Amino acid sequence: MNPPETQTLAPSAGAHDAAATSQLSSRAAWVMLLALLSGFALSQAYRTVTAIIAVALQTDFGLPASSLGLFAGLFALTFGAVQLFMGVGIDLYGLRRTVLVTAPLSILGAGLSAWSPSYAWLLAGQALIGLGCAPAFLACTVFIARHFAASRFAAVSGISLGLGGIGMLFTGSPLAWLVEQYGWRSGFATLGLLSVLSWLLIAWQVHEPAQGASTVPRQSWLAATREFGVLLTQPYSWGILAMGLVTYASFLTLRGLWLGPLLMERQGWSLVASGHLALVVSLISLVSPGLFGRMDPGPLRRRRLLVTTTTIIALLYAALGLLHTGWLNVALILVIVLISGGTVLQYAHVRSSYPPEATGRAMALLTMAMFLGAALMQWFTGLMASWATRYGFDPFAAVMLGIATMLCLGAAAFQTLPVSQRLHQQV
Secondary structure (H helix, E strand, C coil), X not given: CCCHHHCCCCCCHHHHCCCCCCCCCHHHHHHHHHHHHHHHHHHXXXXXXXXXXXXXXXXXXXXXXXXXXXXXXXXXXXXXXXXHHHHHHHHHHCXXXXXXXXXXXXXXXXXXHHHCCCXXXXXXXXXXXXXXXXXXXXXXXXXXXXXXXXXXXXXXXXHHHHHHCHHHHHXXXXXXXXXXXXCCHHHHHHHHHHHHHHHHHXXXXXXXXXXXXXXXXCCCHHHHHHHHHXXXXXXXXXXXXXXHCCHHHHHHHHHHHHHHHHHHXXXXXXXXXXXXXXXXXXXXXXXXXXXXXXXXXXXXXXXXXXXXXXXXXXXXXXXXXXXXXXXXXXXXXXXXXXXXXXXXXXXXXXXXXXXXXXXXXXXXXXXXXXXXXXXXXXXXXXXXXXXXXXXXXXXXXXXXXXXXXXXXXXXHHHHHCXXXXXXXXXX
């Protein structure tokens, strides 16, 4: 039996890293990456749409805050729950085939959501959208790992996160205007049409070169899935997952669920005015991951930076919950979003922590943790808001303090649990 740190894994999507002196030219690699990013951008739009349509959904279906939290979290739940299977699918069948087979579910889900006559049908549509979008970002990260130099991974991943954030621009002012003019159903119909165009673009542009003949027989689904269990035997995986559960979840819970209600109900803003701030938030989220990717300080200092930024963000959420001044709330939101761009460094941390043959599956595991964490946080904050309302407290204070607490717990676990010895070897 190999010791945990060196336990071997079957070749995965990440196994091409060392060999991925890619056969693609730089221009071809960027064209294909941009096509894949169109799917990721739409995934970003779907997961943040609730912030703008929340009040309309509550009016149409009479939803309490807890039901709204469940609706918003269902995308993240279904998205995160199948990440391991998406990783296996990419390993066994390639990222192009995995994306093209899965993405039509989001189109079906968007159509179902636009039509839905009841809350139950709306939940079904949301679940299908989450499943259809599941491989969107993982495919991008695996493509970067295969076809870009390791030294550029953090920077290209940051740029990709920023470009993928373009999808959130739609769920700012444009969606707010669309909802005011034509109702919330028009938003899902528009996103469904854009998803069709993205699918066609990926089918047209994304064609990875053959990796050459392999003497290793293709694994079965069962064997490939078991490899994820090996990752969980590594003690350092648990700190990575603990942090992954809370960082992106906090951003998505703010931007994707509570931003609009907070501005409209606490500050008295209109829907369109809330959409304008959502647009600004989205623009910041386009830039901040790239900035953090470029300033990547290296394996060990990167870990300290992640703990520091997460702790700062937790304090900012606590302040947002307790302080009611309008301009201060806006300033806190903008600073939170700016610093949240540091989440991109978690993928670089994963790449540094695991051997090359485990990179693809480790990224899938982190992505799964991020979205299951988002589902948990959105559901939990919905319960917190309902509880606070029932007992006469400020629901937004309860929500923001709940987010701050979860961030502190995640940062503490990441700081105290073991780290991979590979980080010390790379200093």
